[in-house]
Each structure stands twice: as C-alpha cells, then as structure tokens.
Amino acid sequence: MDKIMEYFSANGAEFLHLLLEHMGISAGVVLLAILLAVPLGILCSHYEKLQLFLERFFGVLRIMPGLAVLLLCIPVMGTGIKPAVTALTILAVPPILMNTVQGFRSLPEEILEAAEAMGMSRTRCFFCVRLPLAFPVMYAGIRTAAVEVIASATLASYIGAGGLGDIIFTGLGLMRMDLLYIGGVSVAVLSLLTGYVLDRIYRYQTRYLCN
Numbered sequence: 001m002d003k004i005m006e007y008f009s010a011n012g013a014e015f016l017h018l019l020l021e022h023m024g025i026s027a028g029v030v031l032l033a034i035l036l037a038v039p040l041g042i043l044c045s046h047y048e049k050l051q052l053f054l055e056r057f058f059g060v061l062r063i064m065p066g067l068a069v070l071l072l073c074i075p076v077m078g079t080g081i082k083p084a085v086t087a088l089t090i091l092a093v094p095p096i097l098m099n100t101v102q103g104f105r106s107l108p109e110e111i112l113e114a115a116e117a118m119g120m121s122r123t124r125c126f127f128c129v130r131l132p133l134a135f136p137v138m139y140a141g142i143r144t145a146a147v148e149v150i151a152s153a154t155l156a157s158y159i160g161a162g163g164l165g166d167i168i169f170t171g172l173g174l175m176r177m178d179l180l181y182i183g184g185v186s187v188a189v190l191s192l193l194t195g196y197v198l199d200r201i202y203r204y205q206t207r208y209l210c211n
Contacts (some may be wrong), residue, residue: 022163033092041100099141103134
C-alpha cells in the first residue's frame with residue numbers, strides 16, 4: 001500500500017494522462033463501432049443473407065485473440081493508435097450489430113400497422129416509431145461493447161497506443177506488483193463505472209416508460 005501511495009504522489013499527473021488516454025481511445029472506438037454497426041444492423045434486419053455473412057465474418061475475427069489481431073495490423077498500419085482502434089472496433093461491432101438486428105426484428109407488428117394506418121411516411125415511421133422501440137435492445141449492445149472495449153484497450157499500449165495498459169506492462173517488465181495492482185484495478189473500476197453510468201443514463205432517459 002505504501003508503494004501505491006508513493007506512485008500516486010510522484011506520478012499523479014502521468015496517471016491522469018494515461019487514464020484520459022485510455023478513456024479517449026475507448027470512446028472513439030465505441031463511437032466508430034456505433035457508426036458502422038447500427039446502419040449495418042438496420043440493413044441486416046431486412047436482408048437475412050447479409051446478416052449471416054456479417055455474423056460469420058465478425059465471429060471469425062472475434063475468435064482470434066485481441067493481441068493477435070493487433071499484431072496482424074502492424075505490417076499494414078504500423079504501431080500506434082490506428083491498429084489499436086482497428087482491433088478494438090472489430091471487438092466492439094458484433095454486440096452492437098446483433099442487438100440492432102434483434103431490436104428491429106422484434107418490433108410489434110400491431111404498432112407498425114397502426115403507424116401505417118395513421119398515414120405516417122416511411123421516414124417518419126422509422127424515426128418516430130421503429131427507432132425508439134428498437135433503441136433499448138440497441139443500447140444494451142452499446143453498453144456491452146463499451147465495457148468490453150475498456151477492458152481490452154489495455155492491449156493497445158503493447159503497440160505504443162498508450163492508456164492504462166502502460167502501467168500494467170511496465171509492472172510486468174519490472175516485476176512490480178504495485179503497478180500491476182494500480183493498472184488492473186483502475187481498468188476494472190473504469191469498466192464497472194462505465195457500465196453503471198450508461199445504465200443510469202438509460203434509466204433516466206426511459207424513466208417515464210418505466211413508470
């Protein structure tokens with residue numbers, strides 16, 4: 001415990017920098033995954049063959065260890081942030097994609113028929129009916145992806161992308177348990193806190209529906 005306190009007293013600014021770096025990488029990856037997975041998920045909800053192809057494609061990529069994907073990206077992208085974002089996006093896309101497909105395919109037919117009977121255009125029906133009804137399932141996929149990305153982003157430091165993984169890999173190299181505890185606990189707390197915050201945001205946004 002004394003060594004941990006010494007670390008924070010001497011390296012507090014560096015720890016804050018690595019923490020913000022880790023959060024920035026994770027947030028960017030989740031945003032990119034949303035931009036990719038949500039439109040693809042909406043398309044897949046209409047075309048089953050496309051869904052099967054994408055599920056198999058990303059399923060094969062997810063089987064590969066995250067570090068292996070990172071190393072495969074290095075010859076093409078070099079080291080740094082680009083290969084890290086690519087590998088983490090591959091991890092983040094499937095849960096958002098599958099939940100988007102499930103959300104749009106499980107819409108109540110009677111509500112869609114009522115919207116059509118009211119004379120709603122396709123565009124208005126999509127934004128006012130389909131998207132709000134599918135959002136809870138989609139949001140669950142985004143929450144899962146965010147937590148997974150934060151936990152896996154520690155590997156990014158292995159190829160020079162920074163983040164809290166720097167502390168963990170430094171601890172492994174120097175055989176310092178205090179650094180391993182600081183890095184590991186920080187990532188775990190950040191993952192749990194992110195899940196909690198996203199859950200509270202969802203509950204706040206849907207408070208009237210829940211009541």
